[in-house]
Amino acid sequence: MCGVLGILGKMDLPMARELLLLLAHRGQDAAGLLWESENIFTESKATGSPAFIELPNDSPSIILGSTRYPTIGKRVANEEELDIFVGPFQSENVALTHNGNITNMACQTEREYFTDAQFLTDKLAQYLKENDNQLQDAIGKLSSEVDGAFSIVGIHDSKLFAFRDARGFKPLVFGRSKDLTIIASESTVHAMAGLTIERDVYPGELLVFSKNGKLESFSISQNALHSHCFFEYVYFAHPASTIENQLVYDVRFRLGRALAHAFKKMNKEPPDYVVPVPDTSRPAAQALAETLGVPMREIILKNRYLGRTFIVRTQKERNAMAKRKYLYLTDKIENKTILVVDDSIVRGTTAKMIVHDLKELGASKVYFAATCPPQDHPCYYGIDISTGKELIASNSRREDIRKYIGADALIYQNMSDLVNAIGLKDLCLACLDGEYPTEHARFIQEQIQDDVESDGRDYERVV
Ligand code: SF4
Incomplete structure (x- = not known):
């Protein structure tokens, strides 16, 4: 990107x-x-x-x-x-x-x-x-x-x-x-x-x-x-941008509404608040809160002078940045059931840290929702997830991810709701379903199947 x-x-x-x-x-x-x-x-x-x-x-x-x-x-x-x-x-x-x-x-x-x-x-x-x-x-x-x-x-x-x-x-x-x-x-x-x-x-x-x-x-x-990259709508692009005639804000709002329906089906105790992880998931959190009939509260606040966690390079850097990235409205958390919404769970670093922090600050329950389905394949088209082993969803079942991040419930967007929310049929979804649209990416993917233990990025190992 x-x-x-x-x-x-x-x-x-x-x-x-x-x-x-x-x-x-x-x-x-x-x-x-x-x-x-x-x-x-x-x-x-x-x-x-x-x-x-x-x-x-x-x-x-x-x-x-x-x-x-x-x-x-x-x-x-x-x-x-x-x-x-x-x-x-x-x-x-x-x-x-x-x-x-x-x-x-x-x-x-x-x-x-x-x-x-x-x-x-x-x-x-x-x-x-x-x-x-x-x-x-x-x-x-x-x-x-x-x-x-x-x-x-x-x-x-x-x-x-x-x-x-x-x-x-x-x-x-x-x-x-x-x-x-x-x-x-x-x-x-x-x-x-x-x-x-x-x-x-x-x-x-x-x-x-x-x-x-x-x-x-x-x-x-x-x-x-x-093969328009679906992740542009979920994470990369600014909400005020229009891509292929779809306003990114509207897509994110529709993603939140779909998540609310998925949450209702789980028959869980309703949250006291829906809380966005700033900034990308805010429109989805608004829609989720409206559809569930509960307030949205910005309890997690971002330290604006740090970059996006995704773009730093090593896991050590990511952990350190994630720690410094957020501040909490501590007096709004005790004894509350909180539904946190983030755009995605890529490596699990941010989700685990936020759930841990909210529970330490007294939240009685923390649910975690992602506006995107589990990403379990690498991207070869321009984002820095070039090895499958970096992705928490490629190595773990959903219940194991829930336990790893410490949430009381984990709600992922499902694929058809994602596609409907974006409103385009011709999307690249390769990091979700492994269906790479171009020949050489398919070649790389085939080659690495037998080479999962190697270090380094997938395309650097193959070419
Ligand atoms: S694999 Fe496709 S959808 Fe996923 S981030 Fe890369 S370009 Fe976007």
Whole structure:
């Protein structure tokens, strides 16, 4: 998961940095901006938030932005590593950044790459050279060779372009006014810039925007089946974002309503409060509370100046961050039955800690609900769960998970309610059902069946 941004039309660089901040939740490792002035690319990158990117006083008319989430490769440890790990990247007359993960990169090159975005940039520059500088031909060649998820935004010949893989795993949306075009991972960027979104970039579509306002669309790779990442709706995206015409907030609200019906079927004592784990599960908690007819209370409060637990790298880091991440309204907990709602239970770190803390503070019972079904398969398409053994649901039965986190009841969303709440049929659900939509991911999955004891990420063990 990363955030990508492309801007065509004169804009002050600090304003572009403000827009990039709206994608900071998609990657907190590092961020970069790249712009073109008089056919020269200039870039500035920083570790952590986009707010730390230093910028000259300039107003270029074509800009790329990137927030980095380290799907492959390690975290950026210092300023010296920014150039090799953090997009946007440039090569010859092309620059780009992307969101997703190329699963077969090691089969496509002998050179060692630290990021797949740099690999895509170099490959595209090579294919442009071999194809008379024709972008649609070069992109066609590139997309026929790579497997995985990629939503690309780039600059070529002073034009802004966008390209999305044939399955459309990761979101990419654009909006335009007379003087400004913005392509971004999420529509909140357009709202902040005063643009209405025109539409999502279609899966397999290349869009090329010229400075004179011309827009060209090329159908590069087609697949009758699309595989939009369901986890965008459950966790990644901002609730104010619209992806494939579905407002993320509404999806999360519907997920909460479905959970309420699942809870009712368990015939448990009703909770005194429904309590969201901030921030992602708040709309679901509202819906759950309304449907059950009990109050929602924000008893768990987030320390806003820490990052998301999911994006830190090691289990030790996760435990430490989870501990520092939440504060509790202690006088609202004693002798209460509390139904806690979180978006998902990935490794179980946060759920276990919250249940433990609430019980220590005097809660009589703690139920735990997840708006997402158990995730028991790794993701090869751009989130940092690349080994099955990291996932609590892949190693444990549901009752064992309940006991492990210490809850008095555990409620998972069921698959059909998840799909109905999202409102799209063509979803990637691979981390729930193991049905990987692309060939190389299936190959990796088959190879690791016999190799479950190995260390390291699954795709690094196989390729
Ligand atoms: S495997 Fe899961 S997280 Fe990865 S792209 Fe598919 S739905 Fe999204």
